[in-house]
Amino acid sequence: MEFLADYIYYIGAFGLIIIGLLIVLVKHNLIKVIIGLSILDTGINLFLISVGYLKNGTAPIFSRTDLEPGNMVDPVPQALVLTAIVIGVAILALALSLAVKLYKHYGTLDLRKIKEQRW
Amino acid sequence: MVNPILLIAIPLALAFAIPLFGLISKKIIRYIPVAAFLFNLIISISLIPKVLQQSIVVKISGFQPPFGINLFVGPVGILFSTLIALTGFLVSIYALDYIEKKGSTEKYHILFLILLTGATGVALTGDIFNLFVFFEILCISSYALVAYLGNKAGIESSIKYLIQGSIGSSLLLLGIGLIYGQFGTLNMADIANQINSSSSPALFVPMVLMVTGLGVEAAIFPLNAWLPDAHSSAPSSISAILSGIAIEVGLYAVIRILLTLFNAADFMMFVLFLGLLTLLIGEMSAFKQNNLKRMLAYSSIGQIGLILFAISLKTHFGISAGLFQVVSHTLGKALLFLAAGYMIYKTGSMQISSLNGIGKKMPITSLLFTIGSLSIIGLPPFVGFASKLMVIRASLASGDMLFTILVGIILLGTVIEGTYFFRVVQSIYFKESNESVSRSETPVVGLIPMFIFALLIIFIGIYPDCISKILNAASSEFLNRLDYVRSILG
Numbered sequence: 001m002e003f004l005a006d007y008i009y010y011i012g013a014f015g016l017i018i019i020g021l022l023i024v025l026v027k028h029n030l031i032k033v034i035i036g037l038s039i040l041d042t043g044i045n046l047f048l049i050s051v052g053y054l055k056n057g058t059a060p061i062f063s064r065t066d067l068e069p070g071n072m073v074d075p076v077p078q079a080l081v082l083t084a085i086v087i088g089v090a091i092l093a094l095a096l097s098l099a100v101k102l103y104k105h106y107g108t109l110d111l112r113k114i115k116e117q118r119w
Numbered sequence: 120m121v122n123p124i125l126l127i128a129i130p131l132a133l134a135f136a137i138p139l140f141g142l143i144s145k146k147i148i149r150y151i152p153v154a155a156f157l158f159n160l161i162i163s164i165s166l167i168p169k170v171l172q173q174s175i176v177v178k179i180s181g182f183q184p185p186f187g188i189n190l191f192v193g194p195v196g197i198l199f200s201t202l203i204a205l206t207g208f209l210v211s212i213y214a215l216d217y218i219e220k221k222g223s224t225e226k227y228h229i230l231f232l233i234l235l236t237g238a239t240g241v242a243l244t245g246d247i248f249n250l251f252v253f254f255e256i257l258c259i260s261s262y263a264l265v266a267y268l269g270n271k272a273g274i275e276s277s278i279k280y281l282i283q284g285s286i287g288s289s290l291l292l293l294g295i296g297l298i299y300g301q302f303g304t305l306n307m308a309d310i311a312n313q314i315n316s317s318s319s320p321a322l323f324v325p326m327v328l329m330v331t332g333l334g335v336e337a338a339i340f341p342l343n344a345w346l347p348d349a350h351s352s353a354p355s356s357i358s359a360i361l362s363g364i365a366i367e368v369g370l371y372a373v374i375r376i377l378l379t380l381f382n383a384a385d386f387m388m389f390v391l392f393l394g395l396l397t398l399l400i401g402e403m404s405a406f407k408q409n410n411l412k413r414m415l416a417y418s419s420i421g422q423i424g425l426i427l428f429a430i431s432l433k434t435h436f437g438i439s440a441g442l443f444q445v446v447s448h449t450l451g452k453a454l455l456f457l458a459a460g461y462m463i464y465k466t467g468s469m470q471i472s473s474l475n476g477i478g479k480k481m482p483i484t485s486l487l488f489t490i491g492s493l494s495i496i497g498l499p500p501f502v503g504f505a506s507k508l509m510v511i512r513a514s515l516a517s518g519d520m521l522f523t524i525l526v527g528i529i530l531l532g533t534v535i536e537g538t539y540f541f542r543v544v545q546s547i548y549f550k551e552s553n554e555s556v557s558r559s560e561t562p563v564v565g566l567i568p569m570f571i572f573a574l575l576i577i578f579i580g581i582y583p584d585c586i587s588k589i590l591n592a593a594s595s596e597f598l599n600r601l602d603y604v605r606s607i608l609g
C-alpha cells in the first residue's frame with residue numbers, strides 16, 4: 001500500500017499511456033484511434049506533471065517570503081505540459097478534420113476498408 | 120555578425136504575416152517564401168567561415184546555459200541550415216509555377232514556411248524540449264501538406280502519417296520527461312555533461328524511447344510504413360522537401376541524441392544493422408514499384424539506410440561520409456522529385472510506363488531527371504559517386520573484417536538501385552512514345568531550380584573538396600562531446 005500511495009501518479013500516468021497505445025493498436029474506427037491518441041497524450045502530460053510534483057507543495061513564487069523554497073513544486077514540467085497540451089490540441093484538430101475529409105471520400109471510418117495505399 | 124536566431128525568426132514571422140500580405144495583394148504571397156529562404160541562404164553562407172573557426176552559442180534573452188534556451192550553431196547546424204535554406208529557396212522558386220496550377224496557394228505557402236522553420240530549429244537548437252517543439256512544428260505542417268491536394272490518396276496517407284508520427288512524438292516526449300526527472304535539466308550540453316555512458320537501464324529506457332520516437336520521422340526500417348504513401352501523395356514540391364529535408368532532419372536528431380547526448384557507443388552496432396536493413400528493404404521495395412513517385416520514396420528509405428550505416432561506423436571518416444551522403448541525397452532526390460513533378464503533370468499519370476518516350480517530348484526535364492538518377496545511383500562525375508565512394512572507403516578503412524563484408528551488401532543495394540533507375544531512364548529514352556502527349560517543355564520558372572540542383576550535383580561531384588572542410592568539422596562536432604559541452608557551458 002505504501003508503494004501504491006507513493007507512486008499513484010506514475011501508475012496512473014503509465015496506465016493511461018498503455019490504454020491509449022492499446023486503443024490505437026486494436027481499434028478499427030478512426031475516431032476511436034484518435035481518442036486513443038488523445039488518451040496517450042493525457043497520460044504523458046500527467047507523467048510530466050508528476051515528475052515535478054511535491055506533496056503539499058506550494059506554487060513557486062519567490063516574492064512571497066512566507067513560502068519555503070524547498071517546498072515549492074518544480075515549475076518547468078508545468079511549462080512543458082502547457083506546451084505539450086497546445087501541441088496535442090493541434091494534432092487532435094488536424095486529425096479530426098482529416099477524419100471528416102476521409103469520411104467524405106470513402107463513406108466509412110473503418111480503417112480496414114480504407115486500403116488504397118499499400119506497400 | 121548577424122544573429123543566427125534570425126534564421127528561425129524571419130521565416131516564422133513571415134509565415135504568419137502571409138495572410139496580412141494577402142490583404143494587400145494576392146500576387147505577392149508566393150514570392151514571400153522565396154525571399155525568406157534567399158535571406159536564410161545568404162545568412163547561413165555568410166556564417167560558415169565564422170562557425171568553422173568557432174561555434175556560435177546564442178543565449179536567448181541573456182540567460183546563461185544551462186538556464187534558458189540556447190541555440191548552438193556549430194558546423195553540423197550550419198551545414199543543415201544551409202542545406203535547408205538552399206533546398207527551400209529552390210523549391211519555392213519551383214512552386215511559383217507548379218503549385219499555382221493546383222489552386223489556392225495561401226495556406227500552402229504558410230505551411231511551407233513553417234515546415235522549414237521547424238527543420239531549421241531542430242538543426243540549431245541546444246535544448247531538448249525545444250527540439251521536441253520544433254520537431255512537432257515540422258511534423259504537424261508536413262501532415263497538413265501531405266493532405267494539401269485533398270484527394271483520396273493524400274487524405275489517407277496524411278492520416279496514416281499523423282497516427283504514426285504522433286505516437287512517435289509521444290514516445291519522444293515520454294523520453295524527455297524521464298530524462299528531466301533524472302537530471303532536472305533540459306539543456307543538451309548539461310545533460311551530456313552528466314552522462315558518461317548509457318549502459319544503466321535508467322538511461323537506456325529514455326534513450327530507446329527517444330530514438331524510437333525520432334526514428335518514425337527519420338524513416339528507420341520498422342518505423343517507416345508511412346513514408347512511401349506520404350511522399351507519393353504529396354504535391355511534388357512537398358515530396359522534394361519531405362524527402363530531401365524532413366527525413367534528414369529526423370536522422371540528424373537521432374544521431375545527435377545517440378552520439379552527443381547519450382554517448383551510446385555500444386548501441387551503434389545495433390543502429391548499423393538497422394541501417395543495413397533499412398537500405399536493403401528500401402531498395403528491394405523500390406525495385407518492384409510501378410509508380411514513379413513511390414519508387415523515388417522507397418529509394419529515399421534506402422538512402423537513409425546508407426547514411427545511417429555510414430554514421431554508425433562512428434569513425435571520423437565514417438561520419439563525414441554519412442553527412443556527405445546527406446548532402447548528395449538532398450540534392451539528388453530534390454532534383455528527381457521536381458523533375459518528376461512536371462513529367463507527371465504532363466502525362467497525367469504516376470505510372471512508369473506512361474513515361475515512355477517522354478525524352479523526346481520534354482528533352483530538358485528528362486535530361487535533368489537522368490542526371491538526378493545517375494547521381495543517386497552513384498555514377499561519376501556526379502556527387503552521388505563521390506559520397507558513395509567515401510562511405511565505402513570509410514567502412515573499409517575501419518579495418519574490421521565484418522565491415523568489409525558489409526560493403527558487399529551496400530554494393531548490392533547500389534546494383535538494385537541502378538536496375539530500377541535505369542529502367543525508368545530506359546522507358547524515358549528508348550521506348551515508343553505515346554503520341555497523344557504534345558511536345559512542350561517545363562516552364563522556365565520550373566527549370567531554373569532544377570538546373571541549379573543539377574549544376575551543384577555536377578560541381579560538387581567533380582570537386583568534392585569544396586565541402587570537405589565543413590564535413591570534417593561537423594564530424595568532429597559529433598565525436599567530441601566534451602568540446603560540445605564546453606563550448607556551451609563555458
